[in-house]
Amino acid sequence: MGVFFTRYNIEERSRLIEVASGKLPADIVITNVHIILPHTEEILEKHSIVVKDRRIAGIVEDELVSKHISEETLIIDGSNDYVLPGFIDLHVHIESSLLDLIGFSKIALKHGTTTVVADPHEIANVLGVSGVELFVKASLNLPLKILIDIPSCVPATDPALRLETTPHVISDKEIEQLACLDNIIGLGEVMDFLSVINSSDKVLRKLKIASEKRLIVNGHAPLLTGRMLDAYVSAGILSDHESTSYHEALEKLRKGMWLYIREGSAWRDLAELSKILLEKSNCELCAFVSDDVNVYDLFTQGHVDRIVNLAIEYGLDPIKAIKYATFNPAIRLHMEDHIGLLAPGRIADIVFSKNIKEIKPHTVISNGDVIYYKGELKKSFPRYYYPEEALNTVKLGPLLENFSFTPRIGEINGTALVNIINVQPGSALTKRTVEELVVEDGEIRCDPSRDIMYVAVADRHSGTGSFSTGFIKGLGFKAGAIAQTIAHDTHNLIVSGWNQQDMQVAVKEIARIQGGIVVVAERQVIAEIPLRLAGLMSIEEPEEVFKKYVNMVEVLHEKYGLNFESYFMTLALISLPVIPEVRITDKGLVDVSKGRLISLVEDVFKA
Incomplete structure (x- = not known):
């Protein structure tokens, strides 16, 4: 079906021509502004912008x-402000904000973002x-x-x-079905790089459909x-957002990747x-993305404006920094005819800032409407009324009444050599070690002195009762238990804690609120963030989510001196069996390589 705002409307264009030539009045006129042109890297001082319907009809001298x-014309006096095109985020998982699309939109727009490419990979799982x-x-x-990317690896x-x-x-058949929907723009990050380089027919068929439907293919390498x-x-596959070093990024650029x-x-x-941006006079294949940004950072630091401002802090020229967040992303999307610059015929996505050395959006126009x-x-x-099946996704079945978090080996006393998941908060990687733990009446005990705590994953989608238990070391968690339905990528229920009672309270609360993050201490819920929508996003107002x-x-x-973000993200990745070295799913421990x-148990020694 294509992207709705790119469709040519004869009546709209006719009105635009009439306004541009002065035969019809504008809907909005913005006067007394300095216009940033990222495509020519210029600033037009003391100019005005003429807007009709949702598009710019002209750029004229004041x-x-x-x-x-x-x-009838709305006149906005820019008071010598700088105006720039609305920001474009080429790759974001909205689910990671903990906000639904409405809540995310409100905050993103406040910070000058007018277009995003969302990969709904999480909700698709x-x-x-x-x-x-x-x-x-x-x-x-x-x-x-x-704009929506079809998830490629579900x-x-x-x-x-x-x-x-x-x-x-989601197979090639589903991708072909979804490609016909409005606002589908691309194929989401192709994470299964091993299948790609091994010429897997399953993956290549997906890429073929993307090519035939003229979808932009996004990489993960x-x-x-x-x-x-x-x-x-x-x-x-001609883009990648996973580069973390200068040399890795430079090689990908040299090989023609965005x-x-x-x-x-x-x-x-x-x-x-x-x-790289400071070294190269102009990086034609570079753009800024957020990937995952939480509600706290959205409220306190911003969205794409935060990235632009950081780039300026690191020494980048402000206009070039703006270019990597506006014009370059538009070129990547083949949409520079519509977005990414302020010029006649383009969508009126206009952001006002008093300064360009630090972008602070205060007035934002999107699609020709004044939003802020x-x-x-x-x-x-x-409002959007979500179907009940999207709001009730925690189905634990028999586990809700009979969930034992303590791994058992018969009725013995002694010790056991156990495979442990070693983590480092803030890192996605894990290590596998074998350590000796005490066994009492057949129960393998956690060990607070070595920061070895219980961890369990349970199927929460179909109520099969499938679950497994294990141990995690190095999380540094000091409250009683934490449970969450954010557990990449399948997003089953994951819970970790120091005793079975607190873990059970956390799980029961997760079931009651139908998804979210719950922290328990001494059998009491001390903090929670309900996430009703697929167990991933809140349907409350963004201010309420931020408050929680x-x-x-x-x-x-x-109470505990803990950094919430580091252990929340670490725990969310413990169940993702594609990142080395060892993970845990509802089926048990996984050797990723x-x-x-x-x-779980390598050996047992009776007392």
Whole structure:
């Protein structure tokens, strides 16, 4: 069906021509502004912008603007502000903000973002094709332009390996079906790089459909180099957002890949990769992306404006920094005819800032509508009524009443050699170690003195009762238990804690609120963030979600000295069986490099 705002409308264009030639008055005239032109890297001082309907009809000198004004024209005096095109985020998982599309849109727009490319990979793992369809439907009437990438790797592992209980599969047939929806722009990050370089027919069929439907194919190629990188690019995958070092990024650029420079909440690569931007006079294949940004950072630091400002801090020229967040992303999307610059015929996405050395959006126009004026929200956002199946996704079945978190080996007393998941908060990687733990009456005990705590993962999608238990070391968690339904990528229920009672309280609360993050101490819930939508996003107002997030951060910091973000993200990745070295799913411990389940207990020594 294509992207709705790119369709040529004869009546709209006719009115635009009439306004541009001075035969009809404008809807909005913005006067007395300095216009940033990222495509020519210039600033037009003391100019006006003429807007009709949703597009710009003209850029004129201030003294010539009167012929475009009538009594009905809204005149905005820019007061010598700088105006720049609306920001474009080429790759974001909205689910990671903990906000739904409406809440995310409100805050992103406040910070000057007018277009995003969302990869609904997380909700697709929970709800399958209907999750992607839901994203499309919910996005169509919002002032934020939300373009959708079809998730390419659902689930993250081959179901034939039976490493976890996965509720949905998006195959080439589903991709062909979804490609016909409005606002579908691309194929989401192709994470299964091994299948690509091994010429897997399953993956190549997906890439073929993307090519035939003229979808932009997005990559995910951490640490790929040399021949393996050549093979990956040869498949037709021409972007990557996983580069973390200068040399890795430079090689990908030299091989014709778009370098998406990521600066999110958990993964921050701009400091390192800005060296390339400072070294090259102009990086034609570079753009900024957020990937994952949480509600706290959105409220306190911003969205793409935060990335632009950081780039300026690192020494980048402000206009070039703006270019990597506006014009270059538009070129990548083949949409420079519509977005990414302020010029006649383009969508009126206009951001006001007093200064360009530090962008602070105060007035934002999107699609020709004033969304924020001097920081005040001026446009109402339509509500979206989510189907019940999207709001009730925690189905634990018999586990709710009979969930034992303590691994057992018969009725013996003694010790056991146990495979342990070693983590480092803030890092996605894990290590496997074998350590000796006490066994009492058949129960393997955790060990607070060595920071070895219980961890369990349970199927929460279909109520099969499937679950497994194990041990995690190094999380540094000091409260009683934490449970959450954010557990990449399948998003089963994961819970970790020091005793079975607190863990059971946390799980029961998760079931009651139908998804979210719950922290328990001494059998009491001390903080929680309900996430009703697929167990991933809140349907509350963004201010309310932010308030609950801040409360959880403060409670854990003040009572236990904990950094919420580091352990929350670490725990969320413990169940992802595609990142080395060892993970845990509802089926048990997974040796990632071998792609197989391994036993929890290596050996037992009776007392």
